[in-house]
Amino acid sequence: MTQNPRPTTTHRVAASDDLEVSAYLEIAREKGGQEARTDRPHPVQQESIVVVDFGSQYSRLIARRVRESKVYCEIIPHDAPWEAVADLNLKGVILSGGPASVYDDDAPLAPPWVYERDLPVLGICYGMQAMVHQLGGKVAPSSKREYGHAVLHQNRSDAPLFQGLPPSMPVWMSHGDRITEMPPGFSAIAFTDNSPIAVVGNDKGMLGIQFHPEVAHTPQGKAIIENFLLGVCGCKGLWTAGNFVSSAIERIREQVGEGQVICALSGGVDSAVAATLVHRAVGDQLTCIFVNNGLMRREEPERVRHTFEKYLSVNLVYAEATEYFLGALKGVVDPEQKRRVIGEEFIRVFEEEAARLGTVDFLAQGTLYPDVIESKTAESNVSAKIKTHHNVGGLPQRMRLSLVEPLRYLFKDEVREVGLELGLPEEMVYRQPFPGPGLAIRIIGEVTHDKLEVLRASDWIVMDEVKANGLYRDLWQSFAVLTDTHSVGVMGDFRTYEYVVAVRAVTSDDAMTADWARLPYDVLARISNRIANEVPGVNRVVYDITSKPPGTIEWE
Secondary structure (H helix, E strand, O other), rough: OOOOOOOEEEEEEEEEEEEEEOOOOOOOOEEEOOOOOOOOOOHOOEEEEEEEEEOOOOHHHHHHHHHOOOEEEEEEOOOHHHHHHHHEEEEEEEEEOOOOOOOOOOOOOOOOHHHHHHOOEEEEEEHHHHHHOOOOEEEEEEEEEEEEEEEEEOOOOOOOOOOOOEEEEEEEEEEEEEEEEEEOOOOOEEOOOOOOOOOOEEOEEEEEOOOOOOOOOOOOOOHHHHHHHHHOOOOOOOOOOHHHHHHEEEHHHHHHHOOOEEEOOOHHHHHHHHHHHHHHHHHHHHHEEEEEOOOOOOOHHHHHHHHHHHOOOOOOEEEEHHHHHHHHOOOOHHHHHHHHHHHHHHHHHHHHHHHHHHHOOOEEEEEEEEHHOOOOOOHHHOOOOOOOOOOOOOOOOOOOOOEOOOOOOOOHHHHHHHHHOOOHHHHHOOOOOOOOHHHHHHHHOOHHHHHHHHHHHHHHHHHHHHHHOOOOOOOOOOEEEEEEEEEEEEEEEEEEEEEEEEEEEEEOOOOEEEEEEEHHHHHHHHHHHHHHHHHOOOOEEEEEEOOOOOOOOOOO
16 A cells, blocks of 8 residues: 555544444454453453354354343354463353254364363253263264254253243254263253253253254243353353443553553444543543544534534544545455455554654554454454454554454444443434445445445435434434446436435344344335435435345445
């Protein structure tokens, strides 16, 4: 990347502002920046569970269910050594499901420490089979596969996993193997019509269940998970927003010391919460930097400055860098390359702004746990890389600033809870997420000034109608996409050949999965009519009805 001086204009303002942000920079540990664990809760104040990931599509969901029970949880690869979790004050282990069979030559298995540390263990589906196999039992292909609903019947009434639950209950199955011989010391606890051994356990707190309690299709699944966490593992439910705030502030102080911090601020909940935590920890040692990269929505830079000036009493530097970012993106059409270009340019701008401030040691940012998981960093190397998040994978090889990422292990809903705990206004906390690369990944193909104006006008109409109809808080995200497709149309008896705009609206809890929103037809009709009539260059509007998976929320 060229190192020519950037045409940035910097203005120092009194404070900060409002707007939705999903961390401007998502920084990959293997590419740059020094390791910063201010995000991991202090082991003295926490109790933890780890999910050993065997490649299950539900591993993230398991972790969310544990967090919802107010117990801290992390996902680790199946080959993680004890040293990777030694500081977590573990109370138990959950073994996830997975696509393999334990009798396959290269089947993933749990690390030996899982069974050697006298910790309670809950094996789910493949996790149950792996535990049985590793402890001396036998697993074989089943003559009857079991997918979908089943009815679980308990063999005994004193099983702690089913405390307070009925003797029979509906569960969700998804497996083709079965237990044929239990390990020494284990006994059967429950069965289904197709699985004579559907739940096993021993007197050391090792339990295996063939069904999936983490999915909504198992109605009592939440209670089963809580019974394991609270009853079997003895957890106290210490994972609360209040405890997280006090722990995060303590860790930030420990890391930063007397150093100076700059924060990648965009105005949304992620960077706003990160900035507020750092400010509570080190006060005026923090300077926030808001970079106008020219890839934001209509009036967004102005709203960001206004909101942060109103709500956050921190130093704010405003850097105008629109022309440089658009210059760097000229000719770039590949979405992964767009993310890398934007991530690298952000880091360069921050480093230059830091140089103007004097000695700066740290860069704070609002990276979240789903970003880390989806970018397949070293901390989640068993999962397939879906896309590079520009603050977790799009960084230059060398970075002069150490990273402070207090939210790196939080899901989005947890960040919002922390924001409310910190006293941030609801209008900031509940802003819909906006991608760090901005409108660049909502323009298919090359990003230009003209395309940005078409997209801004279209997106403004989408948001205006969503808010006018009271739908904003019901949706995870709602926005417009400028496709690279032109279509034939008729306007005023004349033939047109203009852009197709796609409208996207989804519902979700954490962005790991999402469903397309069933917007009322009359709302869609008004959006379509207004875009076609009010936005020059557009003659067709389509609605995206793809869920995640198989699609992603953003188009690029």
